Amino acid sequence: MSVPEQAPGPQSVRLDVWLWSARLLPTRSAATTACRAGHVRRNGEPVKAAQRITVGDELRLRSPGRERIVVVTRILTKRVGAPLAREAYEDHTPEPAPQLAAAPPRRERGAGRPTKRERRQFDRLRGREDRLAEADEEH
Structure with missing residues (x-):
């Protein structure tokens, strides 16, 4: 008598459950909120939190300043440790832009408020040229 071979787990799972289980988002409600806001796409299409995902699906998660x-390489239904979670996806x-990867410059403690020149240098480093343009238009 032979026993039929069964898959080691489910073939699909809800998107919000998988995002939380794979530790890509901190809570399941955060995953649901990200899906509702349109920050999550499956294979290029916007997706709802309750839709099922399978192995091989490409997910794009947008967060401030990064995508x-x-x-998906493995289906997870329960939250697992970080090393196991990293094995569930490729x-x-x-790579992030070099200016985003670099640590922001720090002033020495007790140096007081930054001067106007230093503030402009900080704005240039942060890519906030719009603020500089507004300042020039006022004068």
Whole structure:
């Protein structure tokens, strides 16, 4: 008597459950909110939190200043430790821009308020040229 071979787990799972289980978002409600806001796409299409995902789906998660691109390699239904969670997806996220990766400059403690010149230098480093243009228009 032979026993039929069964898959080791479910073939699909809700998107919000998988995002939380794979530790891509901190809570399941945060995953649901991100889906409702349109910050999550599956295979290029906007997706609802309750839709089912399967192995091989490409997910794009947008967060401030960054977009993560992951391909599902394993279905998770419960939250697992970080090392196991990293095995559930392949990360295809491009490297961040060099100015975003660098640590922001720090002033020495007790140096007082930054001067106008120093504030403009900080704004240039942060890519906030719009603020500089507004200042020039006022004068």
